[in-house]
Amino acid sequence: MLRFALTLALIMPISVAIADVTGKPRVIDGDTVEIAGERIRLNGIDTPEANQSCLDDTGKRWRCGREATHALSTIVGDQAITCKGDERDKYKRLIAVCFAGGKYVGEWKDGLLHGQGTLTFGPLRYQSPN
Numbered sequence: 001m002l003r004f005a006l007t008l009a010l011i012m013p014i015s016v017a018i019a020d021v022t023g024k025p026r027v028i029d030g031d032t033v034e035i036a037g038e039r040i041r042l043n044g045i046d047t048p049e050a051n052q053s054c055l056d057d058t059g060k061r062w063r064c065g066r067e068a069t070h071a072l073s074t075i076v077g078d079q080a081i082t083c084k085g086d087e088r089d090k091y092k093r094l095i096a097v098c099f100a101g102g103k104y105v106g107e108w109k110d111g112l113l114h115g116q117g118t119l120t121f122g123p124l125r126y127q128s129p130n
Contacts, residue, residue: 019094022082030068032093033081039093040083045106047072076100 021040025033030047033040048054052065077100085096098105 019086019096020082020084021094021096022080024078024080025076025098027069027073027076029065030072033072033076033083033098035081035083039091040085040098041089041091041093041095042106043085043095043097072105075105081105 019038021035021038023035025035025040027033028039029050031042031045033042047068048065050065050069053061054064055061079100081098081100083094083096083098085094087095089095
């Protein structure tokens with residue numbers, strides 16, 4: 001019995017890190033969702049935080065975080081998504097790629113996201129500091 005308990009204790013941390021999570025997400029911000037209590041960071045995507053504001057090229061402040069959150073909410077809609085990941089970030093969120101209706105959620109529509117963390121809305125632009 002002790003041997004079984006020790007084996008289980010060694011395996012548990014590994015199984016917690018590797019996950020396939022499916023369900024209807026709650027969008028936290030433009031790059032984070034939550035499914036059944038599991039926070040998931042979309043791999044390879046960096047958007048402003050939900051309450052973050054940004055400056056456009058003329059110095060005018062705009063709600064880039066709200067726009068990013070709304071964009072992800074629009075893409076996901078009411079459908080369930082499946083997220084697959086095997087790592088966690090420093091906030092213990094699962095880092096995963098997610099699919100909605102068989103389509104990769106990271107393929108943002110209308111040029112909203114361009115690979116290196118640049119979020120654009122018409123003439124407005126958010127560039128990730130990384």
